[in-house]
Amino acid sequence: MTYAGNKKNLSGLPADRVELVVGDITDAELVYQLVKEADAVVHYAAESHNDNSLNDPFPFVQTNIIGTYTLLEACRKYGVRYHHVSTDEVYGDLPLREGLSGKGEGPGEKFTPETPYNPSSPYSSTKAGSDLLVRAWVRSYGLKATISNCSNNYGPYQHIEKFIPRQITNILSGMRPKLYGDGKNVRDWIHVDDHSAAVWTILMNGRIGETYLIGADGERNNSDVLELILELMGQPKDAYDCVKDRAGHDLRYAIDSTKIREELGWTPQFTDFRDGLADTIKWYTENRDWWAAEKEAVEAKYAKNNQ
Numbered sequence: 496m497t498y499a500g501n502k503k504n505l506s507g508l509p510a511d512r513v514e515l516v517v518g519d520i521t522d523a524e525l526v527y528q529l530v531k532e533a534d535a536v537v538h539y540a541a542e543s544h545n546d547n548s549l550n551d552p553f554p555f556v557q558t559n560i561i562g563t564y565t566l567l568e569a570c571r572k573y574g575v576r577y578h579h580v581s582t583d584e585v586y587g588d589l590p591l592r593e594g595l596s597g598k599g600e601g602p603g604e605k606f607t608p609e610t611p612y613n614p615s616s617p618y619s620s621t622k623a624g625s626d627l628l629v630r631a632w633v634r635s636y637g638l639k640a641t642i643s644n645c646s647n648n649y650g651p652y653q654h655i656e657k658f659i660p661r662q663i664t665n666i667l668s669g670m671r672p673k674l675y676g677d678g679k680n681v682r683d684w685i686h687v688d689d690h691s692a693a694v695w696t697i698l699m700n701g702r703i704g705e706t707y708l709i710g711a712d713g714e715r716n717n718s719d720v721l722e723l724i725l726e727l728m729g730q731p732k733d734a735y736d737c738v739k740d741r742a743g744h745d746l747r748y749a750i751d752s753t754k755i756r757e758e759l760g761w762t763p764q765f766t767d768f769r770d771g772l773a774d775t776i777k778w779y780t781e782n783r784d785w786w787a788a789e790k791e792a793v794e795a796k797y798a799k800n801n802q
């Protein structure tokens with residue numbers, strides 16, 4: 496199997512059965528050469544960070560649209576099975592629920608595979624575009640492909656630009672965590688290993704042409720997540736800064752993952768967010784070498800936007 500992606504996301508896939516390929520997916524010559532030899536392609540190789548897409552959308556159009564197109568064409572040419580890793584953000588956002596405890600309890604509307612696409616940011620609109628390319632390649636050319644749309648991941652090896660690792664590494668670097676706006680925005684958290692296991696399940700048993708939503712019923716608002724990080728790291732509850740909100744900030748994401756659970760028998764294994772977060776903190780604490788060199792540059796980018 497050829498895996499187009501980023502080594503940092505490999506956690507959970509059986510390494511002996513996967514050949515990791517990191518490269519420029521807009522480089523058609525490279526892509527065709529690799530896909531020719533592959534049994535299957537799992538495409539994780541997106542530009543993925545909303546804040547970066549707001550500052551500079553072009554790499555998102557190039558990688559997420561042209562890169563996906565290039566992979567699809569190569570898979571079509573060589574008859575290779577393709578799985579497209581995507582995001583719940585293609586569906587836009589949901590209204591905040593009154594009284595959300597931050598523990599994912601209670602009823603509320605969630606995204607389903609039938610929810611109409613309504614992306615908000617340059618990032619999510621390019622992911623939506625790439626999903627639609629996949630659907631067109633299935634219908635028009637009979638490409639053997641599946642799509643998954645997952646909620647917010649957390650766990651080891653996540654880029655420190657993202658919310659959870661940013662706050663952990665801020666604290667470890669003697670800086671205060673940064674919360675956008677009022678911190679009431681809700682994300683539906685899933686451990687990266689559960690996401691990887693779900694992708695593997697779809698690749699092995701998913702029906703061609705289908706879209707599966709992946710989520711672990713992990714809704715929490717950002718303030719609650721940050722307060723838990725502060726508590727687990729022995730910091731005062733209020734030791735953070737509220738900073739400028741993200742432009743067009745999506746309010747709430749929530750996934751209904753009934754389809755993958757009932758049809759393919761997948762269930763998340765990381766059901767205790769507190770434990771998963773504690774392990775994640777431990778990982779960043781013990782692996783400073785992995786992130787420390789990048790910290791200054793990441794924070795300088797945020798500082799330019801007063802974030």
Ligand SMILES: Cc1cn([C@H]2C[C@H](O)[C@@H](COP(=O)(O)OP(=O)(O)O[C@H]3O[C@H](C)C(=O)[C@H](O)[C@H]3O)O2)c(=O)[nH]c1=O
Pocket residue numbers: 543544545546581582583584645646647648656657658659661673674675676680681682717741
């Ligand atoms: C970096 C940062 C973020 N935030 C807020 C903004 C969001 O409400 C939440 C999570 O932000 P993050 O940028 O980590 O993730 P999302 O914008 O929700 O998107 C992520 O999850 C989806 C599914 C993908 O598809 C994206 O690829 C992935 O980046 O924390 C803060 O309050 N402070 C911060 O310093």
